[in-house]
Amino acid sequence: MRVSVPGLPQAVLSANSSSKAISPSEATLRLAEFLGQGRVTVLTGAGVSVDSGIRAYRGNDGRYMNPNYKPIFYHELIDETAKGHSYRQRYWLRSYLGYPPVRDAQPNSTHFALAALQHTSVISNLITQNVDGLHHKALRQAAPYEWGPVRLQEAILELHGTLHTVHCTFGHKVDRASFQEWLSAANPRWKAFADEMERTSTRPRTNPDGDVAVEGLGINYSDYVLPECPSCLAENRYNTIHKPEVVFFGESIPQHVKIRSYRDVEDSDKLLIIGTTLATYSAFRLLKHALELKKPVMLWNVGPTRGDGSSGVVKINMPTGFIIRDVVRAVIGSRVSEDPIIAQMLCSGVVKPPSQDRDG
Structure with missing residues (x-):
């Protein structure tokens, strides 16, 4: 049996990013406009958890970049x-x-900012490739009575398990x-x-x-x-x-998870992808599905991704933690100060990225 670790094609790694450099204020405006109209499904990857001290798989210091x-x-x-x-x-x-x-590990500012968007129903569905449970932890810590186990299961789909x-x-x-x-x-x-x-x-x-x-x-x-x-x-x-x-390499995603991931994309008006290279096909096919349905797609990630250059995809090449609180404030508006739970979410989150050491 031949099974390999998914990776980015060399052509993607070698290509210049198709996204133009923009200022943080311009990136904030574009993201706020994208999130502010219609139902949004969000797909997250390992990059979202880096500020919690958990390494990404395929960044400069990623384990899967070691041949x-x-x-x-x-x-x-x-x-x-x-x-x-x-x-x-x-x-x-x-x-x-x-x-x-x-x-x-504790949720970082990105987890809590996304939790605020879920809490206010800006994000209708959240699909995560991460197996760390930090999206759940952010909602439980900030609003334990509103976000019990059943509601968490309905709101967050763990694409690759836990x-x-x-x-x-x-x-x-x-x-x-x-x-x-x-x-x-x-x-x-x-x-x-x-x-x-x-x-x-x-x-x-x-x-x-x-x-x-x-x-x-x-x-x-x-x-x-x-x-x-x-x-x-x-x-x-x-x-x-x-x-x-x-879900291990060489193992199929459960059928009910695959079906729900497609349904979450179908039930929304647009797809926002955060902190992932889309190297695994289980994630990349959700981008393809959104494009086939003519839904707007925005990709927010630092560095190359499998979705770069895809027609209909807008890329923001910037760390999420750098501007995400400003994005949420722009989207939610006065509710930030009116709702103590949201206010607390936007003041919460660790920033403890892992040290840059040699891969063992």
Whole structure:
């Protein structure tokens, strides 16, 4: 089976951006005008979470820009042979160490600004490629009574799943916090190692999918113990094959998610794409679908994307955190000062981009 990591074609990487340089005030005006009329669906990518300390996949410091990086593919993770077991040992050890930084990450100004647009119904649907749950966290923190679990599920579609839930191959689900405890109980030495990293703030480089760079630590995965599924055990079945609710390379997006992503585009008047190169086809096809339906599309991203040069796409080449609060104020107007929840949203958000280090 041949599966590869999606990337941008060299022609896209080499081409000059078709977007003209504009001032922040002009960018703010264009975005406010785009958002201010009609129902808008927003598609976000890893660039939105960079200011929360979570790296983008394909930026200058992105993990997938390293040609030597070899991710684990779906068919490898669920392989029932001894080889598959080794792949899972590698995956879950790295993910065990890498999940806490994602779990503890806080929404940044972009998450809260988009939350304000959702709260005021300017954004009718939000589709995210991110698996970190930070869009949900922003709404829950700012308006917990208005944004319960059901409304969050209706408002946000996680195109590639979430790191915060795990399931076994027989469909038994467990929250990630509990699964982390299972891993800790099965691997006390690695629990001590993780606790020491936490105490000394020496966490290894963490990537958007919770994977960490541990190549320089001399780690041997062979002694990592994979916990068995207790629900399977109750059914007289031994099973240690688990995966997070994340769509892996080589795995298809669930049909109901694909259908809903298309419907979200169809039900809106326009599409705004933020913080993504559109390297994965699951995201790029939503842009194509919007264009086929003759809907206006605006692409807001720093650097080249797969959508650059597409007829009908307007590009804003500027960091979102730089102007997004001004955009929201221009769109919402007086409601910013009249609604304390919105006012709080536009004052909230961390700005803690990851350090620029070498890729391990």
